[in-house]
Amino acid sequence: MNYIVIILSMVFVSNFVLARFLGLCPFIGVSRRTSDALGMGLAVTFVMTLASAVTWVIYTYFLRAGAANIFYRLGLIGRSQSLVPVLKVTSYILVIAVLVQLVEMFLHKVVPVLYRTLGIYLPLITTNCAIMGVALLSTTAWPGAQEPRFLEAVVQGFGAGIGFLLAMLLMSGIRERLALSRVPECFQDVPIAFICTGMMALSFMAFAGMIR
Amino acid sequence: MSIVISALVVMSLLGVTFGIGLALASRRLAVEVDPRIEQVTEALPGLNCGACGYAQCAAYAEALVKGEASVGLCSPGGEEVASLVGTILGLKVEVATPRVAVLRCHRQNCPERCDYDGLDDCRGAELLQAGFLACHYGCLGLGTCVEACQFEALLMGEDGLPRVIEENCVACGACVCVCPRNLFTLESVSDYIHLRCNSHDRGAVARKVCERSCIACRLCERECPVDAITMVNNLAVIDQEKCIRCGQCVRVCPNEVIVDFRLARGIAIERDQHEEETELAS
Numbered sequence: 001m002n003y004i005v006i007i008l009s010m011v012f013v014s015n016f017v018l019a020r021f022l023g024l025c026p027f028i029g030v031s032r033r034t035s036d037a038l039g040m041g042l043a044v045t046f047v048m049t050l051a052s053a054v055t056w057v058i059y060t061y062f063l064r065a066g067a068a069n070i071f072y073r074l075g076l077i078g079r080s081q082s083l084v085p086v087l088k089v090t091s092y093i094l095v096i097a098v099l100v101q102l103v104e105m106f107l108h109k110v111v112p113v114l115y116r117t118l119g120i121y122l123p124l125i126t127t128n129c130a131i132m133g134v135a136l137l138s139t140t141a142w143p144g145a146q147e148p149r150f151l152e153a154v155v156q157g158f159g160a161g162i163g164f165l166l167a168m169l170l171m172s173g174i175r176e177r178l179a180l181s182r183v184p185e186c187f188q189d190v191p192i193a194f195i196c197t198g199m200m201a202l203s204f205m206a207f208a209g210m211i212r
Numbered sequence: 213m214s215i216v217i218s219a220l221v222v223m224s225l226l227g228v229t230f231g232i233g234l235a236l237a238s239r240r241l242a243v244e245v246d247p248r249i250e251q252v253t254e255a256l257p258g259l260n261c262g263a264c265g266y267a268q269c270a271a272y273a274e275a276l277v278k279g280e281a282s283v284g285l286c287s288p289g290g291e292e293v294a295s296l297v298g299t300i301l302g303l304k305v306e307v308a309t310p311r312v313a314v315l316r317c318h319r320q321n322c323p324e325r326c327d328y329d330g331l332d333d334c335r336g337a338e339l340l341q342a343g344f345l346a347c348h349y350g351c352l353g354l355g356t357c358v359e360a361c362q363f364e365a366l367l368m369g370e371d372g373l374p375r376v377i378e379e380n381c382v383a384c385g386a387c388v389c390v391c392p393r394n395l396f397t398l399e400s401v402s403d404y405i406h407l408r409c410n411s412h413d414r415g416a417v418a419r420k421v422c423e424r425s426c427i428a429c430r431l432c433e434r435e436c437p438v439d440a441i442t443m444v445n446n447l448a449v450i451d452q453e454k455c456i457r458c459g460q461c462v463r464v465c466p467n468e469v470i471v472d473f474r475l476a477r478g479i480a481i482e483r484d485q486h487e488e489e490t491e492l493a494s
Contacts, residue, residue, distance in 0.1 A: 050406050062222045071218040091226055098230040105241040112243075116268065180331045 003155045005211060010159030011092075012062040016130045017167040018200055019208075023130030027137050027168060028193050029090070032179075037163075037172035044125060045161025049098050052138040052157025056094045056150055059139040063067045063087055064147070077202055084140055092135045100126040134160045170200065242395040248277045248300060255296040257285060261362060263287040263384035274300060287311065288363070288382035311383040311398045313365070313376050317351040318424040319471060320371075338392035346421040349411040351395055357387040403452045404463065404473040412445045426469045439472035 016022045022046070030040040061070050065082035072079055104122050107115040115122065125131060137160075138153040148156065174196055183192050242468075250274035257273060259269070264285035266272040275281035276297060283305050284294050290310070298305040328344035330336055334356040337343050353372035365380035366387060366474055374387075378401075387396045397411055411418050415427035428446040440454035441461060448470070450461070461470045 025455055058226070063216075071214075073223070075215045076218050081215060083215060083219055083222065086215065087222060091222060094223075094226055094230065098234060101234055105237055109241045109243050118268065142296075180333045180336060182332055 002152070006152060006155050006157040007162070009157060011163040011166060013205065013209075013211050014158050015163040015167055015171030016133065017164055017179050017203055018131065018197070018204040018206040021201070022133045023128050023164060024197075025124060026128060027164075027171065027197070028190060029051065030121050031168050031171040031175055031193070032170065034172040034176060036117055037109075041161070043103055043114075043118070043122065044128070044130070044164050045158065047096070047103055047125055047131055048134045048157045048161040048164070049154060050157075051097050051135050052160075053138055053154045054099070055092050055135040056093055056148070056153040058095065059084070059088075060147075060150075063091070071088065075197075088140055089132075090130060096135065097126045097129050130160070130164060146151060161169040164189045167200070171197065171198060185204070218219065246277050249273050251300050252276055252297055255300060256293060257289050258486065259288055259362070261288060261382065261384040262386065263382060282306075299305040308402045309402055311395045311400050312378045312381040313387050314396060314399045314406050314473070315351070315376060315395055316393050316406070316408055316423075317349075317372060317373060317409045318471070319345075319347065319350045319353070319373060320423040322347045322350060322422045335392045337391070342392075347411060347413070347418075349393060349409075349413070349426070350425075351393070358387045358388050358393075362386065364483050382463060399407060399452070403455070403457075405450060405457055406457055406471060406473060407448050407450055407457065407469055408470045409447065412447050414446055418446070424467050424469055427467065429466060431466065432462045432470060433466045435460045 014020060016032075017024065017027050026040055026044070031037045059066055060166045063069075063083040065071070065080050065084075067079070067080075069077070070085070072081075077083075100123060104115070104124070107122065120154075133155050138148060138156045142148055172195070175193055178192055178196070187195070219330070245492045254296045255271050256269040256273060257360075260267070263282065264287075266275060266281070272281060272286070276283065282296050283303055283307060284299070285292060286293050286297075287310070291305075296307045297303075323334055323346045324344055325346050326341075326344050328337055328340070330340055332354055334352045334354045337352050337354055337362045342348050345352060350375050353368070353374075355368050355374070357374050358368050363380050363382055365377045365382070367377060369375045383398045388394070388398060399406065409422075409424070409426040411422070411425050413421070413425075416427065418425040418427050426447050428443055428448070430443060430450055433441045433443060438454050439462065440451045440456075442449050442451070448461075450470075454489065459472060462472050
């Protein structure tokens with residue numbers, strides 16, 4: 001039951017693009033066509049899920065203060081000492097970069113068309129704040145006793161990815177129709193897309209407060 | 213101090229593990245790339261226009277190196293690119309004569325069936341009850357082709373018909389794909405007698421909906437000395453391979469639907485046709 005709550009909250013209540021405004025670069029850049037948006041959304045979901053999983057392992061066993069910390073077991077640091085503020089960004093970005101590289105290699109071999117279509121946006125997933133956001137959220141953002149378990153962290157990452165995918169599909173549907181409408185020239189393409197994003201974000205506010 | 217050591221240990225451990233992991237993965241997921249593909253892609257114009265039949269220049273380069281495609285297919289590149297590619301691949305080059313897009317419509321005073329208030333796009337208009345014009349085969353004039361052309365070879369004229377700017381046209385076929393009524397064809401530059409009508413309506417109907425339509429009167433068919441013209445579904449069809457470009461059909465057509473495209477191109481015409489030139493041009 002808990003997992004369904006997590007997914008619903010990641011997809012609707014705190015949608016990474018529309019409620020948290022993370023990951024706007026690929027959101028605007030790849031959402032011109034629905035087929036591209038679908039491919040990008042799936043790639044991001046994959047990276048987010050794996051990133052959540054790997055960073056949870058690193059967080060629990062290497063960074064967090066507590067009995068599980070390997071360095072505490074080795075006697076190097078005290079029980080309440082934590083490596084989190086020192087290493088969270090560095091190690092997480094390393095993990096994310098490696099995962100994106102893996103996805104790139106996989107796509108180049110298995111689905112070269114998608115690889116070529118996504119072009120520069122594929123390596124840009126590395127610097128995408130949404131992925132880092134998910135990694136940090138699944139691990140470091142929980143106070144005290146509420147530290148998430150492994151499966152909860154993974155589901156959180158997966159849900160965030162699905163939320164991103166949903167937002168991208170909605171946006172690409174709107175943009176495909178906008179391309180044929182009479183938009184004033186100064187607003188065409190990107191500006192009108194941002195205005196639409198704002199309106200979509202407003203409508204997604206309706207979900208706020210659904211889940212505490 | 214111990215925190216520093218621990219931090220160093222973590223990062224080194226992660227670095228080594230991931231480094232080995234990636235190296236193994238790159239071996240497993242390696243993609244064999246022929247270096248000539250890169251060279252050919254560089255030689256191609258890089259416009260990704262689709263004239264060769266491949267979505268991107270990179271895809272055409274791959275097909276060329278694999279031997280699946282012939283060398284002369286790049287129309288924007290023309291002879292220059294074809295010979296470059298031929299040098300890289302060690303192939304002989306045959307380049308086709310340049311082609312341009314030809315609009316097969318001369319819509320004049322075609323009445324509107326209804327008020328159209330929908331998407332500003334010919335394809336959208338065509339989806340709604342086959343368009344807002346009385347003629348079901350002619351140009352709707354909303355400019356989808358002009359938008360689709362990435363070489364600025366199409367301009368919307370004042371009469372609501374797109375004009376082809378032949379110097380810029382590279383025969384990529386974007387307008388051919390995009391026009392919902394299939395009004396564009398790609399014709400060789402050396403063919404200049406074309407029928408500018410697409411209407412399969414019977415003569416009586418065609419006459420009502422357009423002042424310059426083909427009414428299938430068969431005068432051109434009778435006058436053609438080499439029998440290059442046939443009637444297919446109330447529309448004259450000129451066989452460009454048989455056509456000797458004498459211009460008889462142009463002179464004889466009552467609605468001036470068969471057009472000598474040299475007039476638009478400004479090429480000099482022989483002297484015994486001089487009177488026709490001034491008559492048709494006015």
